[in-house]
Amino acid sequence: MDRLMERGSGTSRGEERRAEIVRSALEVIAERGYRGATLGAVAERVGLTQQGLLHYFPTKESLLIAVLEERDQWDTGSARRDGAGAWPLALLNSLVEYNAMRPGIVQTFSALLGESVTGDHPARPCFTQRYERVRADMADTLRGEFGDRLPGGQTPEEVAPLLVAVMDGLQFQWLHDPEAVDMPAVFRTFVSLLAARGDEGAGAEES
Structure with missing residues (x-):
């Protein structure tokens, strides 16, 4: 009966339910980590039986992929430019x-x-592919901002992994102590360093 009603209203109800499950999975994973999060815990949070949850996500891994895709919708890591130029x-x-x-x-x-980072973790391939994509995007961003060489002489491809590392690394520090780490301010400082000319030190050495 539930499935017939769901079909009768198109897929909107099913899509809403899936979105609700993904949001709840985000919360449970944030609280317990992926290995500590269970389908039963997610099902309980959305008011479903575990069997009911399996109707939407047949495995824990499929739910994890949906969680990562949902997160990436808000992030430039997976947002493609569709010909509109670099971010x-x-x-x-x-x-x-x-x-x-x-x-x-x-x-x-x-x-x-x-x-x-563990070899058997189901999210490892997702993150490996994500970082490959993000590094390419960040290189395009840097090239759009500075051209083929940054002011310090580095290529966009050389600096892109560093830019990604700063963004993700700052998040860990900020999560541990948000009062001590002003994440947006620190990132703006880093960006200003990218734009700083690297020939000042060279000039000092030549003199």
């Missing part, structure tokens, strides 16, 4: 500011990222 560097500042307003999402992502 401006200023947009990354806005993204860091936005992340500072959603600690639960950042906590979930960071927890999964930390766990995914």
